[in-house]
Amino acid sequence: MIQVTAFKWVPPFAQGSVRDLRVRWALEEAGLGYDDALIGFEDQATAAYRARQPFGQVPAYSDGKVEMFESGAIVLWIAQSSDRLMPADDAGRAMVMTWLFAAMNSIEPFVAELATIDLFNADKDWARARRPEVEAFVRKRLGDLQTALGDRQWFANDRFSAADILMTHVLRDLRHTDIVADYPALADYVARAEARPAFKRALADQLKPFKAAETKNPGLVGGAA
Ligand SMILES: N[C@@H](CCC(=O)N[C@@H](CS)C(=O)NCC(=O)O)C(=O)O
Missing domain, CATH: 1.20.1050.10 (Glutathione S-transferase Yfyf (Class Pi); Chain A, domain 2)
Incomplete structure (x- = not known):
């Protein structure tokens, strides 16, 4: 299964901007299912996470065949498997x-x-x-x-x-x-x-855990993308 790391929560100004959105969107356009592995700020510095993303950032990506970081490279990789994202010629x-x-x-x-x-x-x-x-x-x-x-x-x-x-x-x-x-x-x-349905799905899926976290902990600042 394809896995993309993303944050459990970010402050409102970053919601709808975090770079896992690029990868989620590419996967949605390509019609590929994925799991999001949500991390907290406390996970960023761990050796286990640094092994996946040397700077402790999101997104990191794996699909059973490759392990990657850098959203641009990941989107390019996904595009190679879908002519909806990149033509064959x-x-x-x-x-x-x-x-x-x-x-x-x-x-x-x-x-x-x-x-x-x-x-x-x-x-x-x-x-x-x-x-x-x-x-x-x-x-x-x-x-x-x-x-x-x-x-x-x-x-x-x-x-x-x-x-x-x-x-x-x-x-x-x-x-x-x-x-x-x-x-x-x-x-x-x-x-x-x-306006593309794939973008809307990707954005909704990025925002979902943020809203859940804010509902559970109203002390977090509310807000949207
Ligand atoms: N060049 C990287 C940048 C990744 C990046 O800046 N991620 C941000 C979220 S959009 C992040 O994890 N920020 C937390 C941090 O830097 O500690 C990419 O495109 O994947």
């Missing part, structure tokens, strides 16, 4: 890999820097000084990204693929801002991706 596969790495390497670092400022350091002087430059860079990248998308629905080969899972997830990490709304084609793209 070389040119088509190359485009999926290209856009998948574009999401992780050309967009995510800037989005992550902005999120780190806003969500963890908003009250610090250095963050206030740095933020305008970071937002300007995010906007520059989103402008280029919107131009690259043009009239297409999806980034690689104009058909939904693993690359769109990564790109959508990265763009969702700007949900705490209004930035994506200023790029209407990208806003429509994210909405189109989020």
Whole structure:
């Protein structure tokens, strides 16, 4: 059975963003069943978990054939077994890999820097000084990204693929801002991706244990994705 690690609970700002969502979504699109192995913050530093994920993070993945960490690599692995996530021809596969790495390497670092400022350091002087430059860079990248998308629905080969899972997830990490709304084609793209039944199932399954934990322990901060 395929197994994906995920957190039992995370604070509201992270709910709907944790990277096991990428893997859950890919599995749902591919029609592959899986178990989620829920871990707590206390498990992250254990030797047993570090053997699966050297940084103590989620997700880690196993399917009886391989053991993996790194959400992008895992999604790419799953995509190799499903033409719903990656076409069979070389040119088509190359485009999926290209856009998948574009999401992780050309967009995510800037989005992550902005999120780190806003969500963890908003009250610090250095963050206030740095933020305008970071937002300007995010906007520059989103402008280029919107131009690259043009009239297409999806980034690689104009058909939904693993690359769109990564790109959508990265763009969702700007949900705490209004930035994506200023790029209407990208806003429509994210909405189109989020409307997919596979995404909705993946998101609901990530959120389920968080809600259960909050019901059991009302002391945890409530909130949703
Ligand atoms: N590059 C890794 C990053 C994984 C990652 O950042 N996971 C976060 C959740 S989204 C995590 O486990 N954070 C807890 C921590 O770093 O201690 C991947 O894409 O799998």
